[in-house]
């Protein structure tokens with residue numbers, strides 16, 4: 233695991249240990265199980281792709297370890313979510329991704345709640361899952377999908393966390409960066425496989441990572457390319473390579489009107 237991931241994972245374990253004292257596992261589980269009606273994350277992407285469009289997961293991200301603060305000034309998740317949901321012309325986001333980590337991304341669970349309440353898009357909780365408690369917490373805060381990062385988890389953790397999420401009617405996006413992680417991810421049941429183009433050790437970004445790993449992905453899985461998608465040429469290259477689902481953060485967050493930036497990047 234890279235230094236930054238080691239650090240993030242260590243902090244997550246500390247946070248969960250403290251949170252479990254305030255809200256025991258049985259209590260967070262009961263809260264999660266009392267929530268009904270998740271929004272169909274996989275279906276939202278598949279519908280766009282079936283219509284010949286890109287399936288875009290638009291991210292709400294204030295800062296990151298590699299870039300520091302990305303979106304300066306007022307940060308209003310509800311407005312950002314609406315901008316993404318409305319888009320511009322006939323191009324809008326299929327789903328949202330919201331960073332909920334406070335320490336490294338300046339995110340918040342409240343951002344997820346506010347974004348989800350302001351639109352009808354399914355929402356990914358973008359955070360670092362290291363403990364079952366967080367899977368229940370994700371559903372309790374309203375997430376429709378969780379992220380499992382193969383680099384942070386062993387096979388048994390991925391399988392157990394996936395089972396909890398699917399049991400709560402949430403979707404699972406499993407994220408990989410190389411062929412070994414892809415082989416491990418494909419043992420899971422989820423159709424959603426994300427390739428992170430960002431090397432979390434060097435922070436270098438290359439969309440070639442997705443194009444190289446694409447051949448390993450069976451037709452019944454939905455490949456999502458993540459990170460560093462910044463130009464129409466990037467999008468074209470990926471679409472020419474048969475990639476139709478995209479997770480984009482920084483490119484939109486640096487634009488005054490994120491929904492317009494989305495339409496510009498993805499309009500046919």
Ligand SMILES: O=C(O)c1ccccc1NCC(=O)[C@H](O)[C@H](O)COP(=O)(O)O
Pocket residue numbers: 236291293296297298299428432458459460461479480481482483
């Ligand atoms: O963004 C980072 O610096 C980062 C560092 C360490 C772990 C994860 C990190 N990013 C999370 C993400 O996966 C991205 O927010 C997401 O894929 C969007 O990427 P981008 O379009 O490049 O903002």
